[in-house]
Amino acid sequence: MGSLLFNVLALSTLIAAAGVVVNKNAVNASMCLLLSLVGVSGLFVALESYLLAFLLLLVYAGAIAALFLFIVMLLDTKGDARPTLHRLPLVARVLAVGLVGLGLVSFAVRGQLASSDLAKVPAVGASLKLYAYQLFTTYLLPVQILGFLLLIAMLGVIVLSKRFEGLEDIK
Amino acid sequence: MIPATLNSYLFVSVVLFAIGLVGVLVRRNTLIVFMCLELMLVASTLALVAFSRYNGTMDGNVFVFFILTVAAAEVAVGLAIIVALFRKRQTIQLDQLNALKD
Numbered sequence: 001m002g003s004l005l006f007n008v009l010a011l012s013t014l015i016a017a018a019g020v021v022v023n024k025n026a027v028n029a030s031m032c033l034l035l036s037l038v039g040v041s042g043l044f045v046a047l048e049s050y051l052l053a054f055l056l057l058l059v060y061a062g063a064i065a066a067l068f069l070f071i072v073m074l075l076d077t078k079g080d081a082r083p084t085l086h087r088l089p090l091v092a093r094v095l096a097v098g099l100v101g102l103g104l105v106s107f108a109v110r111g112q113l114a115s116s117d118l119a120k121v122p123a124v125g126a127s128l129k130l131y132a133y134q135l136f137t138t139y140l141l142p143v144q145i146l147g148f149l150l151l152i153a154m155l156g157v158i159v160l161s162k163r164f165e166g167l168e169d170i171k
Numbered sequence: 172m173i174p175a176t177l178n179s180y181l182f183v184s185v186v187l188f189a190i191g192l193v194g195v196l197v198r199r200n201t202l203i204v205f206m207c208l209e210l211m212l213v214a215s216t217l218a219l220v221a222f223s224r225y226n227g228t229m230d231g232n233v234f235v236f237f238i239l240t241v242a243a244a245e246v247a248v249g250l251a252i253i254v255a256l257f258r259k260r261q262t263i264q265l266d267q268l269n270a271l272k273d
Contacts, residue, residue: 006175153244
């Protein structure tokens with residue numbers, strides 16, 4: 001059962017991710033991104049990290065994919081007939097495909113990490129209390145830094161998107 | 172049917188990262204390049220959660236929590252930059268944004 005769930009979720013995630021890369025239309029690409037994120041969130045559920053799965057759906061699928069769609073609609077860059085892909089030289093193409101393929105094959109064949117029995121390992125990610133405990137004790141300073149980062153990002157976005165009258169010559 | 176082991180989760184994560192990298196290198200539309208960057212971030216979070224689950228430790232999960240927050244801030248700033256770029260240059264195609272190259 002767990003194996004079937006993993007296979008279905010992994011396959012749908014990877015197919016949707018490939019859809020992001022190959023889609024010509026940016027709206028379809030962001031829809032594929034959304035699907036891929038839902039797949040990853042399902043994999044998180046399979047790994048028993050329910051809070052992270054929920055957060056991924058909330059932050060990525062809810063906010064980020066919606067923001068992408070909004071910007072795609074706002075900019076409306078449809079209708080250019082030029083090819084969407086870079087024209088890479090043949091050598092670069094062969095080299096890139098070869099290296100990536102070699103890496104994946106060697107990972108699948110040679111990379112054998114010991115996989116512990118899941119029934120014996122406690123599912124620490126499932127417990128909400130542990131997150132709160134960690135975030136407010138061990139990781140208190142990073143949490144504060146993150147708050148500061150979000151503040152700076154908010155100010156930066158306001159500065160970037162606002163037009164300042166009379167300051168154009170400085171820019 | 173592949174069994175759901177640590178190796179297979181990591182393999183999915185690696186393939187997802189590779190797909191994102193290919194997208195970043197190959198696509199011309201800045202928005203889609205940005206989406207592929209997000210895919211790479213999500214792939215790394217998947218590896219962290221898998222390691223965390225199979226080792227019974229909490230640190231990977233907490234780190235994913237931080238990555239999610241940073242990604243949200245990054246997307247907001249990045250999209251603001253793209254919109255500002257579009258206002259100035261009327262295009263978001265990477266091959267036309269070559270003011271520093273020429």
